[in-house]
Amino acid sequence: MPVPAAAAAAAPAAAAGTRSLGMAFLSDVLANMLAGGVQAATAGATGALTPATTQGGSSSRFMITLADLRDIQQYVDNENFKRRLTGRGDDLLSVEDMLRDREAQLRRSAAEAGAREYAIEQLKQQGAIQSALAGTAGQALTSAGGVMQQGLSSLGGVAQQGISSALSRPDYGSMISEIGRAY
Numbered sequence: 620m621p622v623p624a625a626a627a628a629a630a631p632a633a634a635a636g637t638r639s640l641g642m643a644f645l646s647d648v649l650a651n652m653l654a655g656g657v658q659a660a661t662a663g664a665t666g667a668l669t670p671a672t673t674q675g676g677s678s679s680r681f682m683i684t685l686a687d688l689r690d691i692q693q694y695v696d697n698e699n700f701k702r703r704l705t706g707r708g709d710d711l712l713s714v715e716d717m718l719r720d721r722e723a724q725l726r727r728s729a730a731e732a733g734a735r736e737y738a739i740e741q742l743k744q745q746g747a748i749q750s751a752l753a754g755t756a757g758q759a760l761t762s763a764g765g766v767m768q769q770g771l772s773s774l775g776g777v778a779q780q781g782i783s784s785a786l787s788r789p790d791y792g793s794m795i796s797e798i799g800r801a802y
Contacts, residue, residue: 643705646704646705646706647701647705649704649705650701650704650705651701653704680728680729680732681725681726681728681729681732682725683718683721683722683725687721688718691714691717691718691721692714695712695713695714695717698712699711699712
């Protein structure tokens, strides 16, 4: 069966694309092996080609330390070496750009941490104020309850006294009606 002309023309282009992708992958693998092999070959001799061991992370939360600067410089040097070996020398990393980005990130982190600490302090102060207000309100209600209870008990005493005095008085109504019958 004959192959259409468009498919026949596209096949070499696809093969070229696959070949260039394969070459890029192979060159990256070779660069990593070469860099690892050079480091492994000089592992016994400390100094020239063996990088100093560094601890990960920063010892300062919001500052770039000398160790951080050294680690960034070593990373950039290693990555640029690999890129030059693979023919990507036009896409090199810059230490200054990485430091600028890291500094901006640390400034944002410091600002966010400061805002969080301020908000926590505000919440603590509001809690103390709320607690003081609740205590004062509780005392006011207790004293108001005491006043009301005293008022009711004194009112009850007045009512009780009025009832007992009314009951102890003589019944003038019946006396007046008896006098009225007599006339």
